[in-house]
Amino acid sequence: MALLEVKNLVTEFHTEGGVARALDNVSFTLERGKVLGIVGESGSGKSVTAFSLMNLVDKPGLISGGEIMFNGENLRTASVKRWSQLRGDRIAMVFQDPMMSLNPVMRVGAQLAETVAIHRKASRLEVEQQVLEALKRVGIPAPAERMKAYPHELSGGMRQRVAIANAIINKPDLIIADEPTTALDVTIQAQILYEMKHLARESGTALIWITHDISVVKDLADEVCVMYAGRIIERGPVAQIINHPLHPYTRGLIDSLPHAENHGKRLYSIPGATPPLLSLPPGCSFAPRCSRAKPGCGMTPPVFRAESREHRCFFPLA
Numbered sequence: 001m002a003l004l005e006v007k008n009l010v011t012e013f014h015t016e017g018g019v020a021r022a023l024d025n026v027s028f029t030l031e032r033g034k035v036l037g038i039v040g041e042s043g044s045g046k047s048v049t050a051f052s053l054m055n056l057v058d059k060p061g062l063i064s065g066g067e068i069m070f071n072g073e074n075l076r077t078a079s080v081k082r083w084s085q086l087r088g089d090r091i092a093m094v095f096q097d098p099m100m101s102l103n104p105v106m107r108v109g110a111q112l113a114e115t116v117a118i119h120r121k122a123s124r125l126e127v128e129q130q131v132l133e134a135l136k137r138v139g140i141p142a143p144a145e146r147m148k149a150y151p152h153e154l155s156g157g158m159r160q161r162v163a164i165a166n167a168i169i170n171k172p173d174l175i176i177a178d179e180p181t182t183a184l185d186v187t188i189q190a191q192i193l194y195e196m197k198h199l200a201r202e203s204g205t206a207l208i209w210i211t212h213d214i215s216v217v218k219d220l221a222d223e224v225c226v227m228y229a230g231r232i233i234e235r236g237p238v239a240q241i242i243n244h245p246l247h248p249y250t251r252g253l254i255d256s257l258p259h260a261e262n263h264g265k266r267l268y269s270i271p272g273a274t275p276p277l278l279s280l281p282p283g284c285s286f287a288p289r290c291s292r293a294k295p296g297c298g299m300t301p302p303v304f305r306a307e308s309r310e311h312r313c314f315f316p317l318a
C-alpha cells in the first residue's frame with residue numbers, strides 16, 4: 001500500500017467573482033521514503049495542494065471532492081482531534097517563511113521540545129536529547145547553544161534549518177516542503193536540498209517538494225507532477241520528465257532554465273501568463289500559450305492520458 005494516495009482532489013475558492021477551482025481532479029501516489037516534486041509557475045495550485053493535504057484550507061476555500069488516503073486512512077473524513085494527532089507527528093510541513101511554523105517569542109529548544117511533548121510522553125532529559133539530535137541532524141553548529149536562542153537571533157538559513165528540525169523531530173511519515181529554500185542564497189539552498197534528501201532516505205520519510213524551479217527537483221525527486229492552472233498536466237519519473245517531456249508546458253519550463261548552451265543569451269520564457277481561474281479557456285488551459293496548439297485544443301479539456309506516460313495533451317511531444 002502506498003503511503004499517500006490522492007484521488008481526484010478538488011479544492012475551490014468561493015469568491016465574489018465566482019467559484020475558482022484551484023485544484024481540479026488532482027491525483028498522485030507517493031510511496032514511503034520517496035521524494036515527489038510538484039512544479040509549476042506561480043498560481044498553478046502548488047500551495048493549495050500542500051494546504052489541502054494538511055487540511056489547512058480556510059474559507060473562502062473548501063475541499064469539495066476527492067480522496068486523500070494516508071497509510072490507508074481517509075483523511076477527508078478525519079476528525080479535528082485526529083488531525084491534531086497527525087499534524088506535526090505523522091505529517092509535517094516546512095514553509096517558505098520559517099516563521100510560519102516558529103514562535104518568535106519562544107526559545108528554539110523550547111519550541112522543538114513542545115513539538116515532541118504534544119505527541120508523546122517522555123522525560124525532560126529524553127526530550128532534550130531528541131531536540132539536540134534533531135538540531136544536529138539539520139547541520140546546526142553548536143546545537144546546545146542554539147537551543148537557547150530566539151528565532152530572530154539566527155540567520156535566515158539557520159532559522160529554516162530549525163523549522164526543518166521541528167518538522168523531522170517526531171520522524172514523520174511525510175514532510176511537505178513548500179518552496180523552503182526559495183528565500184535563501186544558492187549555496188545554502190543546495191546544502192538544505194542535499195540534507196533534506198539525505199534525512200528522508202535515512203528515516204524512510206516521504207517528501208513532497210514544491211517548487212516553481214524544475215531544476216530543483218532534478219537531483220532531488222524520484223517522481224514529478226507538473227501543475228498548470230489547478231491541474232496536473234504531466235506526471236512521471238524525474239529523468240523521463242526532464243529528458244523527454246510530453247507536454248509542451250513542461251518543455252517550456254525546462255527550456256526556461258539557464259544552462260551552458262544558452263550562457264550569455266537571453267533566457268527563454270513561456271509567452272503569456274497563466275489564465276485566471278475564473279476565466280479558464282474551455283479546452284486545454286495551456287492552449288492560448290502553446291506554439292503547438294491546433295484548433296481542436298481549445299474545444300474540450302484534455303483528460304489525463306497514460307500512453308508512454310501520464311499527461312494531459314492532445315498532441316504530446318514525441
Ligand SMILES: Nc1ncnc2c1ncn2[C@@H]1O[C@H](COP(=O)(O)OP(=O)(O)OP(=O)(O)O)[C@@H](O)[C@H]1O
Nearest residue numbers: 013020022041042043044045046047048049212277
Ligand atoms: N484565499 C484564496 N482566495 C481565492 N483564491 C485563492 C486563494 N488562495 C489561492 N487561490 C487561488 O488558487 C490559485 C493557486 O494558488 P497557489 O497558492 O496554490 O499557487 P502556487 O502554485 O503555490 O503559486 P506560488 O508559486 O505563487 O505560491 C491562485 O492563483 C488563486 O486563484
